[in-house]
Amino acid sequence: MTAFDRDAFIAGLPKAELHLHLEGSLEPELMFALAQRNKIAIPFNTVEEVRAAYSFSNLQDFLDIYYQGAGVLQTEQDFYDLTMAYLTRVAADACRHVEVFFDPQTHTDRGIEMGVVIGGIARALADGQSQLGVTSKLILCFLRHLDEDAAFATLEAAEPYLEHIFGVGLDSSEVGHPPSKFARVFEAARAKGLHLFAHAGEEGPPAYVWEALDLLKIDRIDHGNRALEDEALVARIAKDGLTLTVCPLSNLSLCVVHDLTQHPLRAMLEKGLKATINSDDPAYFGGYLNANWHAIAKALDLSKQELVTLAHNSFAGSYLTPTEKQAHAEAIEAWAERF
Template structure:
């Protein structure tokens, strides 16, 4: 039988919490800056990599938005997305539900069409050539106003057939979900699914707002929901998926040490927890790296790893038939690797 790490590397899995802009590797950032003649405050790839050492969410966001400046042409968004999908293929990720932040580009004068057409073309090529299915989620930046979010929703209207849902990301503290009630209702009325980052840095009340006011279909992060027994019961009873990001939690000091990570507690409490990479180029690893970190730090068991992989499909926005197909793939893989 293969080692647990080798077993998990080959396990079919989905990724439900990935910011495409957060998969921009230093080498790619540097190459795009030269291609587009964008001057960065770094003279080498090593300088960029060193800048990725930050201490909290805001410091990360500062370099995250600076890095976006190199994304200028449709080809840049295509290359960014395709590079991520190739890493997914290597990690045996079979399905992705990815975020993009249009406001981070349109406010720089990049047309919405340039962003979405580049991303969508890569996702379609990934589906065709890499056999990776996908959903695309448009996130609103919560440090901006709801009026800005409405403007983004308006810009997205001609492309709704390419967008499956809306999300809420960026600086959480001071920007509660209640700030975006109206735009989330409008998005829901347009047939879009709804997710939101809550309970990462923000308190459990932000999770409650996301559930009660935004009527979310899935919860991004959600770590601090564990501080409320009633909230845990509610999430477990309703099987609201949590898109947990272990290496991100460590890098942003949501946990002090990976050995403190609550993923096993989530599973024990019946939560539909999943493992994801968030912003992998900034946080030190893609999806298999997150699984390996848990195996090495919290003694994640084979059964728990299998449950997390199954949860990633159960918590996805795939149809019941598509979920069943992928869950059968996991069962077949387990059978092949049991003896």
């Protein structure tokens, strides 16, 4: 398959995105616009200065600018505009379904009410379905560098809005903050009928993935790269049929991998793991969904069948209904037949 054929195939291939932080889709242009609208001073004079600041070599450096940028988000309309901008962009990548994260503590700690955050996001997700044909589910993430009491307070504050929230996740600084730190709040979330997700095995060791599985009892693993260091863990993930939400350009930007040609995505597939391709924080890591697909497909010379498998995995790992999944599977196969 030539690079041109592969690029064209990826461009129209129906797919889902299962690992996207809405705050991480805040483009410099929108940051500037919101700062002006809300009369907020930011330490940058131009869009180019912001883009230059989006240069980092580890997770913590990224998080520092990530939280700083989120400060321009003040009103329900801001959160609507942020979410709608992402949905418009991902719809152009032939993405049909998204399951997106948001970090309420990043905003409530600044005095922004939970209802303002969720109200804007939920309204945009509804419009994204009606106007763009992109279905969605919303996942509330706990910031793991904060304590479990703060997570419990966040879960309580979200109680009036649970109709909009599908699940809870765990993100932010991984090393030094093992999943076991949040075992009780995940149990409480499960009791409320929420699905459970956690970032594990990005920078943290395989032991963190074991904890996420055994203590948090998660439904899906976000990242999971370092799980491949433990053969017993790989066998467990494969046996349980758990999906991994892999983020190639994020891994490259944060030096989780130093060269995409060495990325473990193909190894995951070969070991029977349900890997998927996602963009994580695309405004910061230089690429939305299809950019990640194009980059990893070129680096690993992925075949048409491997791309089809990854597309199927993205819907199979979602929480769409069986009927919805089947419709997307048929669309994937119809597209594949054209090539």
